Amino acid sequence: MSRSASSPDRQIFMVGRGGQGILLLARALAEWAGRMGCDVITSETHGMAMRGGTVTASLKVxxxxxxxxxxxxxxxxxxxxxxxxxxxxxxxxxxxxSIVNARDKGLFSHAVDAAQAALSLGAPGAVNMIMLGFAARLLGIDRAVVEDIVEKISPPGALAANRKALGAGYSIQET
Structure with a gap:
């Protein structure tokens, strides 16, 4: 990225399927931008999220x-x-x-098999946290800040898995 985390003006579009945690991912990134003292605008589209349909979130920083x-x-x-x-x-x-949970890079700028990594951790629902860690590392976002945000926004029953997945995301290698 040509922009550093110290000048974070950017537009981030997030997409996935219902149940993958797009909204929690968007909330974490919005919280980071707010802590940077930036103006933040968010938008979400749920569609058929309850049935595995498309979910998108937009973040303007x-x-x-x-x-x-x-x-x-x-x-x-x-x-x-x-x-x-x-x-x-x-x-x-x-x-x-593009930063994508995929087995093959294909047309994407960056790809990681976050789904397999989440399974290996015993937390198949934590793909979003692995992707948060990986994206935050690529975008130059301070790990301690993201860890604090995850502590704050994680549902109580998911906190331990989210911590572990976030750490895995910061260290995961591209496919």
Missing amino acids: GAYAGPLIPAGSADVLIGLDAEEAMTHLFMLRAGGV
């Missing part, structure tokens, strides 16, 4: 207007599902970065 990210304008796309990420690549600007 900095001096932006309106909650939606126009097609071709996102600086970063984070995909918890490779098929959904592929379908939404049109959201990225030229030179934008």
